[in-house]
Amino acid sequence: MRVPPSGWQDCGVSQSRWTVVVPVKPLTAAKSRLRGALPAVPHEELALALAADTVRAVRACPVVVEVVVVTDDPRVAAAVAPARVLPDPPDAGLNAAFRHGASVAPGRWVAGLTADLPALRPAELAAALHAARSGPTGVRHYVADTPGTGTVLLAAPPGVPLDPRFGTDSAAAHAASGAVALTGDWPSLRRDVDTREDLAAATRLGLGPRTAALACAGCPAGAPAV
Numbered sequence: 001m002r003v004p005p006s007g008w009q010d011c012g013v014s015q016s017r018w019t020v021v022v023p024v025k026p027l028t029a030a031k032s033r034l035r036g037a038l039p040a041v042p043h044e045e046l047a048l049a050l051a052a053d054t055v056r057a058v059r060a061c062p063v064v065v066e067v068v069v070v071t072d073d074p075r076v077a078a079a080v081a082p083a084r085v086l087p088d089p090p091d092a093g094l095n096a097a098f099r100h101g102a103s104v105a106p107g108r109w110v111a112g113l114t115a116d117l118p119a120l121r122p123a124e125l126a127a128a129l130h131a132a133r134s135g136p137t138g139v140r141h142y143v144a145d146t147p148g149t150g151t152v153l154l155a156a157p158p159g160v161p162l163d164p165r166f167g168t169d170s171a172a173a174h175a176a177s178g179a180v181a182l183t184g185d186w187p188s189l190r191r192d193v194d195t196r197e198d199l200a201a202a203t204r205l206g207l208g209p210r211t212a213a214l215a216c217a218g219c220p221a222g223a224p225a226v
């Protein structure tokens with residue numbers, strides 16, 4: 001019998017190995033509602049920074065063993081290295097991108113996460129993934145965004161398709177499809193950034209380094225620009 005390394009049983013890693021799928025639109029089209037939020041910063045740089053900080057936090061989450069980024073954008077692919085990168089299915093959209101990413105992890109715990117969470121703290125993601133494992137068995141779980149209408153995280157156990165319903169009013173769509181809402185207090189996970197106001201709220205929570213560097217560019221004494 002294989003003998004696990006010392007401490008293996010206690011840390012719970014064998015019980016908590018997740019693949020996380022993060023889709024990112026090509027930067028020229030991404031985060032259109034955020035365009036102009038940082039006037040001194042090229043929009044594509046800001047969209048790239050949001051995605052890079054999101055993936056950075058996912059990679060720092062101890063229960064995540066694989067990050068799959070679905071994107072057609074070579075700048076995103078370079079920025080998220082060494083995460084695994086898959087191309088988008090042609091002209092298929094966000095939910096197809098999630099399904100494509102999840103398809104490389106059959107029989108595993110899989111979560112889909114939006115790429116616009118620049119304040120994400122790895123411990124909050126870990127807590128949400130733990131809650132998804134601790135809830136009702138055999139069902140999908142989701143985490144709504146701060147306003148409560150959208151979705152930031154959708155999680156599925158082994159053998160259950162991710163079946164993503166992201167888009168307008170996706171929290172209600174996920175609930176209607178049988179997914180169970182996770183209600184934890186995870187402000188950095190729920191804080192997706194679609195607008196200038198969202199970016200200001202994320203700044204108050206604490207941005208990841210790449211977005212923070214842009215938000216502070218040109219500010220006196222390093223004060224945030226939003």
Ligand SMILES: Nc1nc2c(ncn2[C@@H]2O[C@H](COP(=O)(O)OP(=O)(O)OP(=O)(O)O)[C@@H](O)[C@H]2O)c(=O)[nH]1
Pocket residue numbers: 023024025026029030031032033034070071072088092093094097114115116194
């Ligand atoms: N790979 C991939 N990612 C997508 C696609 N559509 C949206 N996303 C990503 O999904 C996440 C959530 O989408 P939205 O919040 O609507 O982001 P967005 O479409 O870039 O923003 P808006 O242009 O303002 O609607 C973002 O991280 C996007 O990059 C798609 O067709 N393919």
Ligand SMILES: C=C(OP(=O)(O)O)C(=O)O
Pocket residue numbers: 114145149150151152165166167168169170171192194
């Ligand atoms: C795609 C989504 O993001 P947003 O509503 O932020 O565009 C979603 O919440 O399902």
